Amino acid sequence: MCDHRCFVYEIVKMSGSSNLVAMKKIVQQLRFEASINRVKVSQAAADLQQFCMQNALQDPLLTGVSSSTNPFRPQKVCSFL
Amino acid sequence: VSIYTPDLQNILSLLFFLLPASALTTGIYMIFSTKPEMATQEIQPNETLTNLKAESDTLKTKLEDERAKLHDVELHQVAEKVDGLGQFIMKTRRTLKGHGNKVLCMDWCKDKRRIVSSSQDGKVIVWDAFTTNKEHAVTMPCTWVMACAYAPSGCAVACGGLDNKCSVYPLSLDKNENLAAKKKSVAMHTNYLSACSFTNSDMQILTSSGDGTCALWDVESGQLLQSFHGHAADVLCLDLAPSETGNTFVSGGCDKKANVWDMRSGQCIQSFETHESDINSVRYYPSGDAFASGSDDATCRLYDLRADREVAIYSKESIIFGASSVDFSLSGRLLFGGYNDYTINVWDVLKGTRVSILFGHENRVSTLRLSPDGTAFCSGSWDHTLRVRDRGVITWATFPKGPHSQGER
Numbered sequence: 001m002c003d004h005r006c007f008v009y010e011i012v013k014m015s016g017s018s019n020l021v022a023m024k025k026i027v028q029q030l031r032f033e034a035s036i037n038r039v040k041v042s043q044a045a046a047d048l049q050q051f052c053m054q055n056a057l058q059d060p061l062l063t064g065v066s067s068s069t070n071p072f073r074p075q076k077v078c079s080f081l
Numbered sequence: 082v083s084i085y086t087p088d089l090q091n092i093l094s095l096l097f098f099l100l101p102a103s104a105l106t107t108g109i110y111m112i113f114s115t116k117p118e119m120a121t122q123e124i125q126p127n128e129t130l131t132n133l134k135a136e137s138d139t140l141k142t143k144l145e146d147e148r149a150k151l152h153d154v155e156l157h158q159v160a161e162k163v164d165g166l167g168q169f170i171m172k173t174r175r176t177l178k179g180h181g182n183k184v185l186c187m188d189w190c191k192d193k194r195r196i197v198s199s200s201q202d203g204k205v206i207v208w209d210a211f212t213t214n215k216e217h218a219v220t221m222p223c224t225w226v227m228a229c230a231y232a233p234s235g236c237a238v239a240c241g242g243l244d245n246k247c248s249v250y251p252l253s254l255d256k257n258e259n260l261a262a263k264k265k266s267v268a269m270h271t272n273y274l275s276a277c278s279f280t281n282s283d284m285q286i287l288t289s290s291g292d293g294t295c296a297l298w299d300v301e302s303g304q305l306l307q308s309f310h311g312h313a314a315d316v317l318c319l320d321l322a323p324s325e326t327g328n329t330f331v332s333g334g335c336d337k338k339a340n341v342w343d344m345r346s347g348q349c350i351q352s353f354e355t356h357e358s359d360i361n362s363v364r365y366y367p368s369g370d371a372f373a374s375g376s377d378d379a380t381c382r383l384y385d386l387r388a389d390r391e392v393a394i395y396s397k398e399s400i401i402f403g404a405s406s407v408d409f410s411l412s413g414r415l416l417f418g419g420y421n422d423y424t425i426n427v428w429d430v431l432k433g434t435r436v437s438i439l440f441g442h443e444n445r446v447s448t449l450r451l452s453p454d455g456t457a458f459c460s461g462s463w464d465h466t467l468r469v470r471d472r473g474v475i476t477w478a479t480f481p482k483g484p485h486s487q488g489e490r
Contacts, residue, residue, distance in 0.1 A: 023133040029311075029349065030140035036351070036389065040151045044370070044388035045159040049431055051368045052414045053163070059412035060456040062166075064472040071193065071211060072174035072457050072471050 148390045156383070156392045160431035166414075169427060169437040170473035174457065177208050177467040179215055184461035185242070186276075186448045190231045193453045196469075197238045198461055199226035205240045207252065210459070210469050219250055219260045228276045232283040239267070239286055241274035247288050249300055268298045275317045280344075281324055287344075289316040295332050297344060309342050311349040318362045323369045331372050333360030339374050339384065353384045355391045362406045366430075367413045373430075375404030381418045383430065395428040397435060406448050411455030419446030419460055441468055 056062055182202035189196055195216070196208045203224045207217040223244035230239045232249075241247040247268035250260045268274065272291035279286055280297075285306065289295045295309040295316055314335035322329045328344040339360055341351040358377035365372045371385045371392070379400050383393040395416060402422035409416055415436065416428040425439040425446055444463035451458045457471040 020130055020133070023130060023137065027133050027137050027140065030137055030144065032348075033350075033352065034140050034144050034147065038147065038151050038389045039387045040153050041156070041385070041388045041390070041392055042154045042159060044385040045154065045156040045392060047387075048156065048366065048368070048371060048385065048392075048413070049160055049163065051366075051370075052412050052431060055367070055412035056414060058455075059410050059414065060454070061410040061451075061458075061472055062412060062414055065456055070456060070471065072469055 148388075151388060152390065156431065157433040163431055165432070166429055166436050171427070171437065171439055171470045172473040173441055173468045173470050175210055175213055175469040177210065177213055177469070178465070179206060179208075180204060180465045182465060183444070183463040184447060184465060184467055185225065185227050186229045186240075187450060187459055187461045187467060188229055188231045188238075189450055189452050189459065190235045191233060191453050192235055193456075195231070195235065196459055196467065197229050197231050197240075198448075198467055199229035199240050199242070200465075201225050205229055205238065205250075207238065208467075217252055217260060219264075221248075225273070228274050228288075230277050230279055230286075232279050233281065234283050237283060239277050239279065241268065241277060241288075243273050245270045245272060245274060245290070245292075247274050247277045247286055247298070249286070265300070265303075267300050267303050268296060269303075270294070270296070272315070275315065276319050278319060278321055278330075280321060287319060287321065287330060289319045289332055291315040293334070295319055295330075295342065307344065307347045309340075309347055309349070311340055311342075311352070312336050312338060315359075317359060320363050320365050320372065322365055323367060331363045331365065333363040333374055333376075335359045337376075339363055339372070341372075341386065351386060351389060353391065355382060356380070358403070361403065364407050364409060367409055367411060373407050373409065373416055375407040375418050377403035379403055379420075381407055381416060381428065383416075393430070393433050395426075395433060395435075400426065405446060406450075406460075408449055408451045408458060410451065417449055417451070417458055419449040419462075421445045423462070423464075425449065425460060439470065442466070 180200040182200050184198055184200050187196055187198040194209055194211045196210050199205045201224055203221045205219045205226055206215050209216055223242055225243045226240050227242040237249050237251045239247055239249045246266050249265045249267055251263050267286055268288045270290035270292045274288055274290055276289045277286055284300050286298045286300055293312045296305055297307040299306055312334040316332050316334040319330055319332040329341055331339055331341050333339045337354055337356045339353045340349045343350050356376040356378055360374050360376045362375040363372055370387055371383055373381055373383050375381045380394050380396040381404050382391050385392045402420050404418045404420050406419040414430055416430050418426045423442045426435055427437040429436050442462040442464050446460050446462050448461040457469050459467055459469045461467045
């Protein structure tokens with residue numbers, strides 16, 4: 001009978017201490033995340049937009065590329081005239 | 082100085098075992114339960130479980146408040162003045178046929194023409210996408226090869242899946258050589274491999290797994306360099322930050338969370354939990370300041386790392402199937418999403434609107450990646466094929482600075 005109860009207490013003991021350690025890790029992680037510096041969305045959005053605009057002309061899927069430079073241009077059949 | 086040395090703790094623990102249960106309190110047990118190897122963190126008297134839970138709740142609320150304070154505008158509002166994208170037609174230029182079953186993953190070689198793809202049938206194929214020829218084929222010892230990646234040098238490929246491993250195959254110039262003979266097992270997880278990626282060199286591989294962890298490995302020795310714990314369920318995807326922005330990567334999982342990690346320390350730097358279901362795919366915005374995600378909740382979302390919050394949702398009431406795979410165009414203006422309803426939706430990242438819907442695949446789109454020079458993108462599908470697409474004939478297009486001289490007529 002003591003064996004059974006001791007076993008139960010052993011489980012309580014094990015889960016108690018490991019819960020505590022796990023909880024401490026969670027709190028430490030949250031403390032870290034809460035402390036980071038953030039910028040306003042208006043600023044972040046403006047920067048994202050600026051990056052798009054600055055690189056728009058170098059984006060082949062936005063501008064398209066001429067057939068001669070497109071590596072995947074439709075395969076043309078050569079014929080001798 | 083505590084008198085409760087490790088030896089004394091063990092003896093006392095033993096004594097408590099022998100005492101009648103009724104004489105014990107859980108309080109006493111907690112003090113003596115610190116095993117020697119766990120005594121690195123002193124448990125202070127006031128740091129009980131309830132206190133820590135309360136602090137955790139306070140911190141979570143504080144995080145939400147801090148993020149909300151900076152939410153002064155929406156991305157699409159900022160982008161109102163930007164010109165729209167006009168008519169958007171894409172054409173399939175190549176169809177790669179040869180897999181015997183669902184294509185699960187693909188990656189481009191840096192040479193912009195080779196592609197590696199992996200399939201449910203256990204085969205990994207290296208293609209020349211220009212000619213559609215198969216250059217190499219490897220049969221893996223398992224089915225469901227869910228992850229594959231090309232090495233930066235172009236001289237090797239990595240792959241894995243239900244074998245719980247990530248293996249590297251050096252690619253030989255001799256087409257007759259048996260690639261399987263040179264296979265090198267690098268990563269070992271305790272559940273399926275969901276994604277893998279080489280870092281800046283052929284020397285290190287980053288993996289994510291159904292066992293809930295990500296890991297960084299040395300290819301030569303197979304040694305585990307760093308492991309990343311924090312997801313509460315299977316990790317389904319990962320993406321490395323563009324090299325200019327430093328040593329971080331983002332992962333997404335079945336716990337609906339996207340985590341950003343420091344590769345050197347193993348710490349989770351930022352965490353985002355706004356999706357309503359599994360995150361199947363994550364991809365960094367080209368500047369490295371944001372990343373997009375695709376989820377089973379039928380939405381794609383954009384998270385800005387400096388604002389530390391979600392800044393856009395790409396969704397429509399008519400889109401009800403999950404997004405399996407996402408990637409940006411070179412400028413970050415376009416977001417391509419492959420979905421389980423067999424289509425690819427193209428989104429205007431800034432305005433939040435859908436620019437185009439691409440048909441063609443006859444089953445779920447499972448994987449999607451932009452080519453290294455941004456001229457095309459490749460999609461893989463459960464219909465056993467891969468398709469390479471680029472812009473069709475441009476009839477007219479609006480640019481922020483006016484018409485451009487370059488362009489296909």
